Amino acid sequence: MRTCFVICAIGNPGTEVRQRADDLLELVIEPALADRGYSVVRSDKMASFSTITMDIVRLLSEAELVIADLTDLNPNVMYEVGVRHALNAPIIMMCREGATLPFDLAGYRTIMYRLHGPRDVRQTQIAVQGFVDALDHYSSPVADAISSKRFLREAGAAAVDPRSTDAILLSMNERIGGLEAKLNAAFSAKESPRTAKYTRDVFIVHGHDSELKTELARFLERLEFNPIILHEQPERGQTIIQKLDFESSKVGFAFVLHTPDDQGCKKGTSETLVDRSRQNVVFEHGLFVGRYGSCRVCAIVRAGVELPSDLSGVVYKYIPAGGNIQSIALDIVRELRAADYDVDANKIM
Incomplete structure (x- = not known):
């Protein structure tokens, strides 16, 4: 079974943040992925002898899917989203309606959700399933915006207007394509x-x-x-x-x-x-x-x-x-x- 790693602000038991995190996990993500072949994990619910940081790093690099809730702009979530994007690995971003995304992420496709009742919950489940079903065509927004200098050399740089969108998008792969796709256990390089x-x-x-x-x-x-x-x-x-x-x-x-x-x-x-x-x-x-x-x-x-x-x-x-x-x-x-x-x-x- 494939793994879906959920990253979000978790908060202390009894807080609004914890309630939202639990609702999103138990009412939306787990039911939405139940028939998609995914085992859903969140860092605070894992049984492991490793440190939480080591488990997070491992899952960021190895999980087949990551779902990130950007609500509240939690610093750890922002950092983990950056790592996942750099690995060019599938990630679905979510955010509660009314929240503001930072400009680095404002242009990315994000599921804006609300959980005010059963209809909202079902609509959010369907949105998550739609993103999951389209993962065969996934490409990291970061990778899409990177162009390959090697590709430009092979294709002939003179054939492309360096000011055009094509030139920007053609600069791809050299960094993301050459990435080893794994971080070591403690972000030590x-x-x-x-x-x-x-x-x-x-x-x-x-x-x-x-x-x-x-x-x-x-x-x-x-x-x-x-x-x-x-x-x-x-x-x-x-x-x-x-x-x-x-x-x-x-x-x-x-x-x-x-x-x-x-x-x-x-x-x-x-x-x-x-x-x-x-x-x-x-x-x-x-x-x-x-x-x-x-x-x-x-x-x-x-x-x-x-x-x-x-x-x-x-x-x-x-x-x-x-x-x-x-x-x-x-x-x-x-x-x-x-x-x-x-x-x-x-x-x-």
């Missing part, structure tokens, strides 16, 4: 072959801290890298996700800046609001880890930022209050060298 050659274009994923973003970009330039910042690149008539994939196709490394741009807490509790990264930053972090492996992604975290639990145990570069990129300069050099780059540390002085 496999070592890159010593013979591999990587471009010195480096992507910077960032939120609203423009000062830190600019400081990192100038620092990388001193080390003879070319920083790629999404909003500084031409639009070429692309959607946000197409632009993200097009511009990141040439990079060999990514830095992710987790800065205190949003605030949040568990819904339905009296907990104090805590500083968090923007949801798009969390999604793109997962996207890059899934695509390139964690050895080619470096997280930089400002003091006071709460990270998703999926990132527990992930080593990151910490910037204390009042600190800057120069305070972690040697750490950055070490990370780039570990990724097989030649870096002259004298240039950071």
Whole structure:
């Protein structure tokens, strides 16, 4: 029997979040897939001797289907969706009616649901079944927006207008097609072959801290890298996700800046609001880890930022209050060298 892994905000027992998660699982997903040959699992309902994080990583890479509820924009869910998309593996996204999707995902086909009565439940079941029945034609939106430089060489780049939609969509496969399709048990990266050659274009994923973003970009330039910042690149008539994939196709490394741009807490509790990264930053972090492996992604975290639990145990570069990129300069050099780059540390002085 095939496996369907459900990812969603689960919440504590008795909360509105837990009730919605249970209703979606028990009233919609399980009945909808009962005659489709799927065994439905959710992380909190698994009997396993492994850690929850290890089970999640395994299922993200091995489950034949993932269904993700994006309601509430839970950081762990956003990260896991990014990983699954990067693996070019089937995923169905759902969201409660009235909720707002982040711009990275706003263009994706998503089942907007409500569960106010039996009719709503049945309509949502039918929608899920429709998506499942169409999985033979599934292609990741991320993969669709990526073009293959190898394909362009073979087809003849001169035959395609580089400004056209075809040129954008033809750039596909080199990253997703070459992906090993498995993450290791703890998001620790496999070592890159010593013979591999990587471009010195480096992507910077960032939120609203423009000062830190600019400081990192100038620092990388001193080390003879070319920083790629999404909003500084031409639009070429692309959607946000197409632009993200097009511009990141040439990079060999990514830095992710987790800065205190949003605030949040568990819904339905009296907990104090805590500083968090923007949801798009969390999604793109997962996207890059899934695509390139964690050895080619470096997280930089400002003091006071709460990270998703999926990132527990992930080593990151910490910037204390009042600190800057120069305070972690040697750490950055070490990370780039570990990724097989030649870096002259004298240039950071």
